[in-house]
Amino acid sequence: MPPRITPLVLRPRLASTALRAGPGPFRHIASKNNPDKLPEAPKGQPGPNTQQQEHVSEEAAKMAKIQGQEGPDMNQGTPVQDIMKEEKKQRDQAPEVLQQQMNSKQQSSNTKPSTNPGGSRSFSTSIRRRLELQPSTSPSDFNPAMLSSLGGANLSAGSSLDTPTATSNQLSHKFPLPAMDSIVNKAERYDPVVVQLTNFMMRDGKKSVAQRNMSVILNTLRTSPAPTYSATRALLPGAPPASYLPLHPIAYLTLAVDSVAPLMRIRSQRGAAGGGVALQIPVPLGLRQRRRTAFMWILDAVNKRQNRGSGRDMFPTRVANEIIAVVEGRSGVWERRMAVHRLATTSRANLNFRQGGGGRR
Amino acid sequence: MLLAQAITQMAPPQCLRCLRNSLQLVEHRSLIQPPTRAAFSTTSLLSAKAAQPRKTAGTSNKSKTLRLSKNIRQTAGKPPARGERKAVRKRIVLSNTNALEVDGLQDLTADKLARHSEGTVALQTFTGQVLGFSDETVDALRALESFKPTQAWSLFRRPASLVRKETAALANDMADTETDTSKVARKMVFGEKGSGKSVLLLQAHAMAFVKDWIVVHFPEGQDLTIAHSAYEPLRTPNGRIYVQPQYTAKLLLSIANANQALLSSLQLSRDHQLPFSVQSNMSLFRFAELGGRDPTIAWPIWQALWAELLTPATKAVQRPPVLVTMDGADQVMRVSAYLDPEAKPVHAHDLALVRDFANLLSGRTQLPNGGMVLAATCASNRAASPTLDYCLSRTYIKQEKASNAWHLLPLRGPSWDPYQLKDARVESAVMNVSALKLQGLSKDEARGVLEYYAKSGVLMNAVTDGFVSEKWSLAGHGVIGELEKGTVRMRF
Structure with a gap:
């Protein structure tokens, strides 16, 4: 093993611009008056380079202390490799010696299991292999990993609030830290499908109304009887059993939207087919686009439904009924999906069309 | 036999009471179908015939817009029947078959409301637990309209509610009045929106039902005062009051249905001055139902029923305690939407039903067999009633100062704006009523x-x-x- 190179990294960050804009003396790089004389701070006021931010290692040590972890050793300095581990750009631009050293380390860690002469896995993969051989198409095979928005995710998020950390015997916080990502980052606070559909339903920027509607949709799904899967309309493979759905309304909604979502849209290229006829070109859609299209179709179908009651809950009730109809295979939205897919199949020859590339190739 | 038949046939097709009936039914009929002609008239039709639309060549009756598929409004199926839409909106669902059955969910039973030897009610030990309601209780609560469509009963397997500190305190008060009938708790429940005021009333109903009390509940104070129900003036020695026959009938029917088992076991105990004859040993259930079926006689029956319920119990005449409650009581503590013959607004306490309730609440009408009077305010549809607000906060602060929590309160109570008129009738009704403020759970x-x-x-x-x-x-x-x-x- 080569000797470990541990240069001391001292990387003071630039003083913040707010300090520069302050009342203290400031010498511009191009200023000509008294070029030899450096500026001095008036008495009692900080100079231009006196209040600098802390050095990374110090900052990391402080953060670690707050979080009750063991931070970098301030007496020794941080090895350059540790910093490069975090930053890919610097890793690529590192000197060759360091790169070689890092590569050799990675290889040794990769080859570690193979050095074990026993050759037995620590876990069994026989069941997994069997499952791969028999692809599950019947909706009764429930694969919770398929729907990330199932209750399982919630459960883990909720329980992580309170379960003491694994290092409970070590000196740590009196009360465990909350799972900050679910609280701090508002973009990840709610389920992505629910957020997207709530925003899609929103009219005139009234988000609270849309949220209320969404809650009525979910509660209607919760209280209506479990759906009966249709034999002709295949839902997503790995859909949970129908009895599971009412108590997991978000999974119910996700299953309906994702099952009926089209894989393609048809782009009509004007004049490309010759004779003024538009060329139909199938274009694949991303996940959010697929969901958006599906929900647009569902809302179209909802607008054709008739209210049986009155009051402000009628629109979300109709949406919920349409979602149940989708899962049960009764909805007309399935026809729209079939039509798009059929057209995409017939026009698959147009996939190679390139605009401005001399026509069809 | 033949003669008897002949006599009944000879009798005029409509006796005087039935004629009045037919007039009273106009209100109902107008709800069902729009009136096409007068209910009773001998005059021939004098109005001119409606002009027939002339048909001229070249014009058609059809719409003049272009018939495109997007212009034609598509309707799927039959439109909802009259009243169906409101029924859907007000429907109360009390069960969700998808929800799981809760293991070990106990019911609210009479033994949980009994007193321990230490003097506390057994329900005290259930504070912080959820107790379900038995099927009979649920039927009674449904008849009383205690459940509201905005509450989330439809998410759970069966109706159940949390026993909170205040619930146990009410159970304690109920046990008190059973041992000493002069101790009648009269309370005004208030608190912010969603603090559980209506559900506390519902729990009181359930407890009273389990204890075999008579329960009378005004489901919504607003229904009495917004002038959606017919009214007629009635002269009394104390001035003119207004009777609401249809509403009274509805109330009588709900009392009869909710307390059916208990009222069936009780009978009329004395003669009442009624405009019609009744059997002297009629059960109170039949008596209340009679009024509930016929709005014309609902008011005298209401008065007679209350006279019966307020009769002190003797060995011969059994009379249970009575629980009287009203939800949305802030609506009856102000001027109503009804107008008197001079087109002046009628004060809510001039309505006969409200006056009776206010007398019970203020203690002017005593409950000789014990009981309890509860009124809950409504925070989401709050009526402006400054006198009520003032009295409530004054009473509440006085109560809290009497307890040990005085240092948590502002030193001075609420002050009344001297340029505003105080509603003396409201003040006298709620002055001596204790204030029960619902706050957050522990x-x-x-x-x-x-x-x-x-x-x-x-x-x-x-x-x-x-x-x-x-x-x-x-x-x-x-x-x-x-x-x-x-x-x-x-x-x-």
């Missing part, structure tokens, strides 16, 4: 209700101390409506 109670949600399968979180604290804080220190919203209803 953390233990919150934990109990969250565990119930989790066991029902509608809350998919592990209920831990941290989770309870988080939700309790977000719900404004445990306001139960917000707690429910944050964990069950609006949880994505």
Whole structure:
């Protein structure tokens, strides 16, 4: 093993611009008056380079202390490799010696299991292999990993609030830290499908109304009887059993939207087919686009439904009924999906069309 | 036999009472179909015939817009029948077959309301737990209209409610009045929106039903005063009051249905001055039902029924305690939407039913057999009643100062704006009523209700101390409506 190179990294960050804009003396790089004389701070006021931010290692040590972890050793300095581990750009631009050293380390860690002469896995993969051989198409095979928005995710998020950390015997916080990502980052606070559909339903920027509607949709799904899967309309493979759905309304909604979502849209290229006829070109859609299209179709179908009651809950009730109809295979939205897919199949020859590339190739 | 038949046939087709009936039915009929002609008239039709539309060549009756598919409004199926849409909106669903059955959910029974030897009610030990209602109780509560469509009963397997500190205190008051009939608790329940006022009334109904009390409930004070029900003046020695025959009939029917078993075992005990004859030993259930079926006689029956209920019990005449409640009582503490013959607004306390309730609430009408009078305000549809607000906060502060919590309160009570007129009738009605302020749950109670949600399968979180604290804080220190919203209803 080569000797470990541990240069001391001292990387003071630039003083913040707010300090520069302050009342203290400031010498511009191009200023000509008294070029030899450096500026001095008036008495009692900080100079231009006196209040600098802390050095990374110090900052990391402080953060670690707050979080009750063991931070970098301030007496020794941080090895350059540790910093490069975090930053890919610097890793690529590192000197060759360091790169070689890092590569050799990675290889040794990769080859570690193979050095074990026993050759037995620590876990069994026989069941997994069997499952791969028999692809599950019947909706009764429930694969919770398929729907990330199932209750399982919630459960883990909720329980992580309170379960003491694994290092409970070590000196740590009196009360465990909350799972900050679910609280701090508002973009990840709610389920992505629910957020997207709530925003899609929103009219005139009234988000609270849309949220209320969404809650009525979910509660209607919760209280209506479990759906009966249709034999002709295949839902997503790995859909949970129908009895599971009412108590997991978000999974119910996700299953309906994702099952009926089209894989393609048809782009009509004007004049490309010759004779003024538009060329139909199938274009694949991303996940959010697929969901958006599906929900647009569902809302179209909802607008054709008739209210049986009155009051402000009628629109979300109709949406919920349409979602149940989708899962049960009764909805007309399935026809729209079939039509798009059929057209995409017939026009698959147009996939190679390139605009401005001399026509069809 | 033949003669008897002949006599009945000879009798005029409409006796005087029936004629009055037919006039009273106009209100009902107008709800069912628009009136095409007068209910009773001998005059021939004099109005001219409606002009027939002339048909001229080249014009058609059809619409002049272009008939495109997007112009034609598509309707699927038959439109909803008359009244169906409102029925859907007001429908109360009390069961969700998808929700899980909660293991070990006990019912509210009479033995839980009995007193221990130590003097406390057994329900005290159930504080912070959820208790279900038996099927008979649920039927009674339904008849009383205690359940409201905005409450989340439809998410759970069967109706159940949390026993909170205030519930146990009410049970204690009920036990008190059973031992000493002069101790009648008269309370005004108030608190912020979603703090559980209506459900506390519902719990009081359930407890009274289980204890074999008579329960009288005005489901919504607003229904009495917004002038949606017919009214007629009645002269009394104390001035003119207004009777609402249809509403009285509805109320009598709900009293009869909710207390059917108990009222069937009680009979009329004395002669009443009624405009019609009744059997002297008629059961009170039949008597109340009679009034409920016929709005024309509802008011005298209401008076006679109350005279019966307020008769002191003797060995021969059995009379149970009475629970009288009103939800949305702030609506009856002000001027109503009815007009008198001079087109001046009628004060709500001039309405006969409201006057009776206000007398019970203020204690002017005593309950000789014990009982309880509860009124709850409504926070989401609050009527402006400054006198009520003033009296309530004054009473509340006085009560709290009498207890040990005085140092937590402002030193001075509310002050009345000297340029505003105080409503003397409202003040006299609520002056001596104790104020029961509902605030947030304690953390233990919150934990109990969250565990119930989790066991029902509608809350998919592990209920831990941290989770309870988080939700309790977000719900404004445990306001139960917000707690429910944050964990069950609006949880994505």
